[in-house]
Amino acid sequence: MTTLPAPLQGWFDRRGWQIHPHQREMLARAADPCLLLIAPTGGGKTLAGFLPTLVELSEAPREGLHTLYISPLKALAADIRRNLLIPIEEAGLPIRVEDRTGDTPSSRKRRQRADPPQILLTTPESLALLTSYEDAPRMFAGLQRVVIDEIHALAESKRGDQLMLALARLQTMCPGLRRVGLSATVEDPEAIARLLARHPDPCEILQADPGPEPDISMLVTDEAPPWSGGGAAYAIPAVLEQVKKHRTTLIFHNTRAQAEIFFHNLWLANEDALPIGIHHGSLDRGQREKVEAAMVRGELRAIVCTGSLDLGIDWGDVDLVIQIGAPKNVKRLVQRIGRANHRYNAPSKALLVPANRFEVVECVAALEAVKARELDGEWRGRGPRDVLCQHILIAACAGPFDADALFAEMTQAGAYADLSRAEFDACLAFCATGGYALRAYDRWQRLLQREDGLWQLRDPRSAARIRQNIGTIQDTDTLKVRWRGRGGAPLGEIEEGFAASLSRGDTFLIGGQIVRYEGLREMTVEVSRDAARKPKIATFNGTKFATSTQLSQRILRMFGQDRWPELPGHTAEWLSLQREVSRLPEPERLLIESFPHDGREQLVAYGFAGRNAMQTLGLLLTKRMEEEGLAPMGFVASDYAVLIWGLDAVTDPKPLFDLAKLEAGLETWLQGNAVMKRTFRASATIAGLIERNTGGQRKSGRQATMSSDILYDTLVKYDPDHLLLQITREEAMRGLVDFSRIREMCERVEGRIDLLRLKRVSPLSAPLFLEPGRIPIAGLADERLMQEEVAALLDEAGLSQLNAGNPTIVAESPTKTQK
Amino acid sequence: MEQARNTLPFRFRDARLEALPSGALFWPEAGLLVVSDLHFGKCARLSAVGGxxxxxxxxxxxxxxxxxxxxxxxxxxxxxxxxxxxASEVEGELPEDDRVWITRLQAGRDWVWIEGNHDPGPVALGGTHLAELSIGGLVFRHIATRGAAGEVSGHYHPKARLKLRGRTLSRPCFLFDAERLILPAYGAYTGGLRSDSAALRALMAEDACAILTGPRPVAIPMPR
Structure with a gap:
């Protein structure tokens, strides 16, 4: 099937388009049971995925669902629908295309289940929901193909794991189902192919021509970047110059807070009032849509954005991508660069803007990695079991199931191929009874095994509650922000924790505006306009990526060079000076500097293990130092190093880096840790122990939300081996704790630790002293701080005798008031 | 004992009371311990409805x-x-061990169950069951009533938040003013209602105090 049917060929001809070689190849291999296409952004990937469907349906028109298209973003599904309708309508093909996402009205959703279109565009969550209905087999009857777009984005998260479990389910309903994955350029296509394959069958990989080399360089400014910080405010004039020189520029940031601050500063300097917008995931949907529409119409010269613009939405005429801050991960950089010149066979143009001196090194290393086409990525390992628990509950919603069959079906998903029956049974027990060591309330278990051996929901009403909880995306608890007053327009969302830190009159940035916090009303943050020029910084939702292992290694290798002609003068001199007064870190060794500063003994360990792991290392090292009587007082971590200050100098660091002792410390430290509690909350929600806060539950307030912290503490105390605690430990270790990279570092170094005693701060360590996020070491911090704070509060209120602890002097409290 | 030292004494009407770290109220002169909102069997009730x-x-x-x-x-x-x-019906569902345990605690003590909105009606376990009870000028009931004087109640599960340089601490708390004392929930799985919520602000006088529970209870002006 390499020639197009006449109507489609005619459409190509009228447009003067040639079919790309990889599109032709996809047609030729349309019958393959599983196929992964790797093509650069702008390579007509999506059309390549749909062509076989268009051909099959134009040659043999039919009713009923033929192709299911899955995209990671709702917006992408809607966008694809518009794009797909063009060839279908212009070629006059008898094909109905509809999308189905969380935004689809329920009347249309119902109709889609009764009378599905030939092509349905949806998201992993909506698909999981569809498979939970009893009538799913009827709706999916006759399904031929499933196309997963941007599968590289899904492969890195639990959403991908859930999707592959849903595919296994579909495959059981439709044995002839053919799978197609569409991916941007990735480092390890085999890993994605393994995920997509119906295990143990193989998945073939089709590589499209990667296209021309991208035109990518570092933005060199007259002013040297500062020693630390992530704002890159120094580069504002140079960035504005670039915006003026190009049609449309995308300015990417690593965090939303940084995007807000940069956007604010950009406007302060934007004397020509160029139309510049902002787009990130915390903004209100209406606001985002406005920016998207203005961009499609070509009305914006620049957009300040975050990862929310990362995926393959067609933004038209972008001719420059600027990345502010080191990219942390080469693969992400390459995919972002693909946003520019969204046309095949035209080189993409991109500029990197380092936010500080160290990032200059990181940017140059990333540029070399791009040139060498060396991408990075960490294999996620086997699928997490919280997703498995949710899948079991979804299966139960669809009807009674046989445990053997479900187990066999799940192990067809690559991420769960090596799942043991015992592990599966533990998940099933958790879903059924909670799986607690103490058995109680058997008569109210959630799933029951019937006499015929099948499992079913005890109470059919629980299906509705389970469906409401489907999905693996964790919404951090956020609050809506609105202008004060009746019907105030929505501005966006901020994290609950950030909102809690605000007092009336505090200012922060949202949507590029400085607003003043007025108060909380019915779970909504009310704000008013504020004319201040300097806001209190917004810390909402700052995802901090850790620098990838590959990029860190490249930087270490760069340090080994004699000279650095590729670096700007100021940065090369800085490294030379470090070599002169101390030493530069090396790949196979661990450099530790020790010096007095600020009346304290300072220790810097250059572990190069990424921010999360270095943070964990700081916690563990200070704990070990405490054990060794070295009186540590606090630490701060960056992607490369951890700085610890304390009363005594470390003279023998080797015992501190004893991997076994570090790991032993981890266990005890982890238990009471906020990272664990946060991870537990996420896993407990996915596994169905805690229900998501829906609007309705939340407003009632009184004893409404069962605190996940209480459940966590209870389990740790009474049931420490419970499945959910096992899952939490696993997840924390590979997520925020990132212990694997500490282990990797210890193994790489193998005890080759160099301790250098210096007289003063070394050049390489200097930026650490400016790094935010210093963590004090204090066991009873909460209680001590509370006593101080209480004393201050009572003084203020003239009630200082209230806590004196002596009942005889306690005033008749409080003063009588007439009511 | 460690815990005894960590109580917070305060005076309410003419009574000298103590707030315990756990959220219990102790009245030494009357040899009386008061606890509110135990919510025994909450797990069972939540599972029963399909959760x-x-x-x-x-x-x-x-x-x-x-x-x-x-x-x-x-x-x-x-x-x-x-x-x-x-819930009234879960009382009969309590595992035998727990029932024996409660009976053991009751032995040799004058034990009163005040009825609440979750558990109206008598219980099969020992002890006296009452709608409310007056002792030495104080009246003990579940839900605070408007205009009451010297009233000790529960029901609202009050909690208060305190900002500590960069972090926020939230703890279950006692609330009291000249006429009214509200106890925190004592049960393990009980959420809370913030002291700055409309319901609690309306109930408590302007100069009300909050006593935060925890290893060392402390009193502060009620956050509102």
Whole structure:
């Protein structure tokens, strides 16, 4: 099937388009049971995925669902629908295309289940929901193909794991189902192919021509970047110059807070009032849509954005991508660069803007990695079991199931191929009874095994509650922000924790505006306009990526060079000076500097293990130092190093880096840790122990939300081996704790630790002293701080005798008031 | 004992009371321990309506703390201030071990169950069952009533937040003014209502105080 049917060929001809070689190849291999296409952004990937469907349906028109298209973003599904309708309508093909996402009205959703279109565009969550209905087999009857777009984005998260479990389910309903994955350029296509394959069958990989080399360089400014910080405010004039020189520029940031601050500063300097917008995931949907529409119409010269613009939405005429801050991960950089010149066979143009001196090194290393086409990525390992628990509950919603069959079906998903029956049974027990060591309330278990051996929901009403909880995306608890007053327009969302830190009159940035916090009303943050020029910084939702292992290694290798002609003068001199007064870190060794500063003994360990792991290392090292009587007082971590200050100098660091002792410390430290509690909350929600806060539950307030912290503490105390605690430990270790990279570092170094005693701060360590996020070491911090704070509060209120602890002097409290 | 030292004495009307770290109220002169909103069997009720089975350790945890408070205070009288059982029907569902445990705690003590909105009607366990009770000028009932004087109640599960340089601490708390004292929830799986919520602001006088529970209870002006 390499020639197009006449109507489609005619459409190509009228447009003067040639079919790309990889599109032709996809047609030729349309019958393959599983196929992964790797093509650069702008390579007509999506059309390549749909062509076989268009051909099959134009040659043999039919009713009923033929192709299911899955995209990671709702917006992408809607966008694809518009794009797909063009060839279908212009070629006059008898094909109905509809999308189905969380935004689809329920009347249309119902109709889609009764009378599905030939092509349905949806998201992993909506698909999981569809498979939970009893009538799913009827709706999916006759399904031929499933196309997963941007599968590289899904492969890195639990959403991908859930999707592959849903595919296994579909495959059981439709044995002839053919799978197609569409991916941007990735480092390890085999890993994605393994995920997509119906295990143990193989998945073939089709590589499209990667296209021309991208035109990518570092933005060199007259002013040297500062020693630390992530704002890159120094580069504002140079960035504005670039915006003026190009049609449309995308300015990417690593965090939303940084995007807000940069956007604010950009406007302060934007004397020509160029139309510049902002787009990130915390903004209100209406606001985002406005920016998207203005961009499609070509009305914006620049957009300040975050990862929310990362995926393959067609933004038209972008001719420059600027990345502010080191990219942390080469693969992400390459995919972002693909946003520019969204046309095949035209080189993409991109500029990197380092936010500080160290990032200059990181940017140059990333540029070399791009040139060498060396991408990075960490294999996620086997699928997490919280997703498995949710899948079991979804299966139960669809009807009674046989445990053997479900187990066999799940192990067809690559991420769960090596799942043991015992592990599966533990998940099933958790879903059924909670799986607690103490058995109680058997008569109210959630799933029951019937006499015929099948499992079913005890109470059919629980299906509705389970469906409401489907999905693996964790919404951090956020609050809506609105202008004060009746019907105030929505501005966006901020994290609950950030909102809690605000007092009336505090200012922060949202949507590029400085607003003043007025108060909380019915779970909504009310704000008013504020004319201040300097806001209190917004810390909402700052995802901090850790620098990838590959990029860190490249930087270490760069340090080994004699000279650095590729670096700007100021940065090369800085490294030379470090070599002169101390030493530069090396790949196979661990450099530790020790010096007095600020009346304290300072220790810097250059572990190069990424921010999360270095943070964990700081916690563990200070704990070990405490054990060794070295009186540590606090630490701060960056992607490369951890700085610890304390009363005594470390003279023998080797015992501190004893991997076994570090790991032993981890266990005890982890238990009471906020990272664990946060991870537990996420896993407990996915596994169905805690229900998501829906609007309705939340407003009632009184004893409404069962605190996940209480459940966590209870389990740790009474049931420490419970499945959910096992899952939490696993997840924390590979997520925020990132212990694997500490282990990797210890193994790489193998005890080759160099301790250098210096007289003063070394050049390489200097930026650490400016790094935010210093963590004090204090066991009873909460209680001590509370006593101080209480004393201050009572003084203020003239009630200082209230806590004196002596009942005889306690005033008749409080003063009588007439009511 | 450690815990005895960490109580916070305060005067309410003419009574000299103590707030315990656990959220219990002790009245030494009357030898009386008051606890509110135990919510025994909450897990069972939530599972019964089709939710997930929560860790079934809450009754055990609550009883452990209650036993500790009874030992340290040596209280001869106990008032459970309502919502002791999460639902009237779950009382009969309590595992036998827990029922025996409660009976053991009751032995030799004058024990009163005040009825709450979750558990109206008498209970099969020992003890007296009352709608409300007056002792020495104080009246004990589940839900605060407008215009009451010298009233001790529960029901609202009050909690208060305190900002500590960069972090926020939230703790269950006692609230009291000249005429009214509201106890925090004592049960293990109980959420809370913030002291700055409209309901609590309307109930409590302008100059009300909050006593935060925790290892060392502390009193602050009620956050509102």
């Amino acid at each position: 997930a089975a929560l860790p079934p350790y809450e009754t055990r945890d609550t009883l452990l703390r209650l036993e500790g408070d009874l030992e340290t205070t040596g209280a001869a009288r106990v008032i459970c201030l309502g919502d002791s059982f999460d």
